[in-house]
Amino acid sequence: MSNGTPNNDWASKVTFIRLRDIIEIVPISRATVYRLAKNGQFPKPIRLGSSSLWVEAEVQAWLSERMANR
Template sequence: MPATVQKPSVPVLPETGFLRLADVLKIVPVCRTAWYNGVKSGLFPKPVALGKRARGYRAEDLRALIDRLNAGEEA
């Protein structure tokens, strides 16, 4: 019986590139409303336009946010 390999439940944050909001919320455990309120207040990074209706978040900005949170600083 072959061993099953489980995929990680949290997406890997790439070094560069963009993530859509659904992937961001898997990495940063807040609800959608809290995320949008954080973006509006400047606590979380703003999205970048990827197309006419598509928005994404820079991996570098998310990595900086995670580093600040891990350092115990306010987002």
Template structure:
């Protein structure tokens, strides 16, 4: 846990986004987003009083990570193959 004297690096232009924006960014439904949070593989939301928000840069970083993983993982052909 951070004490009050430790500084958290601040990025310019950081902002909170709400669930509908997160859904648009990642293309997942609400249930899938919360399931991935529970699994520890998606950025957690921050409680902002009675509402919750996500740090936009963390969601974008997650998207970029998915792209990087796709690019370094060899393509696996589908089990379903065409029949001649």
């Protein structure tokens, strides 16, 4: 049932991370992150103004998939 206010529950559950965080988690270069994302082999960033942010769960899922396929 809606009371006229938007439901923003999803926003409180999404965690965004920056490129520097990705590079700490996955030891690949900045250029490799962007190249893989461009080729559809890594989650694409969300652009907010001049910032690029990634959904943390998508990056974790990508890493988990790589670990499972080793």
